[in-house]
Amino acid sequence: MLQAFILIAVSSGSERFIYDQLKQLPEVEEINEIFGEYDLIIRISVKDTRELDTLVSDKIRAIKDIKLTSTMIVAR
Numbered sequence: 001m002l003q004a005f006i007l008i009a010v011s012s013g014s015e016r017f018i019y020d021q022l023k024q025l026p027e028v029e030e031i032n033e034i035f036g037e038y039d040l041i042i043r044i045s046v047k048d049t050r051e052l053d054t055l056v057s058d059k060i061r062a063i064k065d066i067k068l069t070s071t072m073i074v075a076r
Contacts, residue, residue: 002052003029003045003074006060007038014065015039021063027055038070 010018015033022028022042030043046052056071 001045002048003043004052005072005074006042006044006056007070007072008040008042008060008066009037009068010039011065011067018063018065022060025055025059027051027059038068 008018008022019031019033019040022031022040025044027044027046028042029045032041033039034041044052044055046055052071052073056069060066060069
């Protein structure tokens with residue numbers, strides 16, 4: 001199992017809408033709204049890097065008003 005944290009920057013005012021959208025994804029284990037350069041941080045769990053790519057590229061970045069993501073894969 002592969003775990004990662006994904007930092008997400010969104011358009012101003014869309015934080016709560018995107019929070020609700022991300023909460024519906026089964027791969028998302030935890031989600032927090034944060035202050036700073038990024039607006040949200042999520043902890044995800046997937047089978048492998050192929051599933052990670054599908055999650056980030058096809059599901060997360062497809063959500064309207066997501067401007068930027070930064071993925072950090074957990075080493076141990």
